Amino acid sequence: MKRYGLYPEMRAQGDWCICGSESGEPKEWLFLGRLAEYGRRYNVRFDATREKVMAIVGKRGQGKSYTLGSVVEGLCTSDSESAIAATSKQRGVLLFDTLNIFQWMNVSVFSTGPQSAEMRNQAAVLQSWGLPPVALDVDVWIPAGYRYRLSSPTFKDLYLNVPDFSLDDWSSLLDLDIVRDIKGQYFTEVFQKVVDLGWTDMEGSFHRPKRNYTISNLVECIQNDEDNELSVYRADTRRAVLQQLRAYERHPIFSGSGTSLRQLIAPGRASVVLLNSLPEDLRGVLVSVIVKRLLQERAEASETVKDLLINPDLDEDQIKEKEELVARSVPKAWVVIDEAQNIVPAGKRTSATTSLVRFVKEGRNFGLSFVVTTQQPRALDPNVLSQVETFVVHKLVSQSDIDYILDNLKSPLPTEIKDDNISISIRELIRDIGVGQAVVSDTNTSRCFVMEVRPRVSAHGGFEA
Incomplete structure (x- = not known):
């Protein structure tokens, strides 16, 4: 895969380049990929210690959903430390899958039994990086009434709570x-x-x-x-x-009483909600209702924790009651939406717009992170993109989309960019990078850099069949 010269050179910490860290070595991190630049190919760690807002963008077929899968994998490893992540396993993940391509995240690329050519291919890519199998904790949910006849019996039915x-x-x-x-x-x-x-x-x-x-x-x-x-x-x-x-x-x-947030979001686990078969109106309402409820419950839990830490006038009964409320509360979480322009588009108010914009603006205060992907950055509500701290930019060809991203990048541009010793612009770089490569910009990183995304340890369903 092609490499580029970007200057000044990235500063490394040991064998790693750190992305998104406010102070030194992160306590929790995700292995995102490795530098695709001249010189040593440092691996890239993303600081996941604190709450984040990330956007992964790029034209169709350039690796957005694959990259999203790599990020989510690191957040739901069975072990707190593995080759792809180190986390406290205190946060859950809720992934709204608009194309139903993440339903195989519980399938290892090294799964036993007969394998198709596609799966052998995915396994070979992982082996070429020297990465071992990594167990993940993943649940797949399907809205009740939308299960296919041949849907996996392991899928869980999701019910909405009318109130x-x-x-x-x-x-x-x-x-x-x-x-x-x-x-x-x-x-x-x-x-x-x-x-x-x-x-x-x-x-x-x-x-x-x-x-x-x-x-x-x-x-x-x-x-x-x-x-x-x-x-x-x-x-x-x-x-x-x-x-x-x-x-x-x-x-x-x-029907029923509705799926509780504690059922849907569990610490250290990813819940994939399959939305592709839902009508557009119900899809937006489902996302809106769940996100509103999550923000409300996390706000109450966060306020209660702060009261326990700050208020000196609480008696034993009050302390016990508040501790019990916190113990029952939904955990901190990452909310993830693939192809988010279908849920919260620019220039058009949907049932999910108000809920998601508020979530992105306020969620970090209550332990909530947010990740989106989109093919068309300009098609996503600007109130969402304005809150992004980390951009992962795959290949774009539309001048308007490139300009929009460049206007919103969070770290300084390189002083010089070279492709085979020929100086090129950042626009030319974004047009030229290959499948699986991305330009990364983060608020707490010294400059933008080019990265080759880490291979998935679970099956990727985003190929044509």
Whole structure:
């Protein structure tokens, strides 16, 4: 693979170049790859001690998802120290897989039994780097009702918790404009009656508001609200909303009590959520609901930990109660979205936009990290990219995308770049790098550098078949 001359030379610590570290040798690190520059081929460690926001970008087929897989592997190794990472195993990983290509992360490239030519190829690449097999802790989740007939029986069913749905979530799922659309206005009234105000049925019985509501509660209000007799809303408007709700009332994803965050996110494990088969509206709402809940629970846990550390006036009972809450809380976590422009695009508000932008801006305060990939940096909401601390830039060819990335890079550019002793610009470098190579820029790194990404230890599903 081609190497480039970038100057001044990168400073190394022993056998490693450190990326993303605020102070010296990191306590927790991920093995990202090795320098693809003239001189010694130092391996690259990424500091994972503290919370991060990372973006992996590049045109189709250049290795974005592969790189993302390498990052996630380091976060879910079975052992706290291995050839690819050293972590405390106190953080979980939640990967939203929009293309369903990470469902084989629990398959080692060195798996026993007959292997296809593709898997032999992946194993050979790993062996060429001298890396041993590394065990990973991975769970694969599939939204209930979207399991293929031949889906693996080891996949876990994911259920949504209806009370987590806000009015905005329902308006997105039902495709209602709650301000301009008459159906949206009517649903808003029903939702507020069921959740916030309470309502009276046709027999005069008052139904108290329910924060822990069900779809059946919404249906019942539409059918039996005493205000129906004098309502400004026509019967066909009420009937249209009722039919939409009944369809979701029967949907498997809303059956049961919902999958808890503690089930979905466990310390030291990666949970891959397969989203490819979901309709676009449900996909966005699913991400929004889970991310909102995670941010809320982590904020409460973080505040409680701080109170335990700071407040001198807590008595023994209060301390015990707060310690129990922390013990029950969802762990610190990495939230990862592949091809995120499909979930939180630029110039278009989706059901997930508000939740994800808030998550990216506030999450690090509560122990939450964020990683995204995209083929088109300009197609991703700029409020997300503005928070990125680490860019991993695979080959790009669009001038507008290259310019956009260069405007947002976090570390100084090299003073000189050479390709076979010919001076080139950073734009030419980004256009020229090969598959599996990337330009890396990080807030706490002395300059941008070129890296060859570490081979995966688990099966990569991002090839054509």
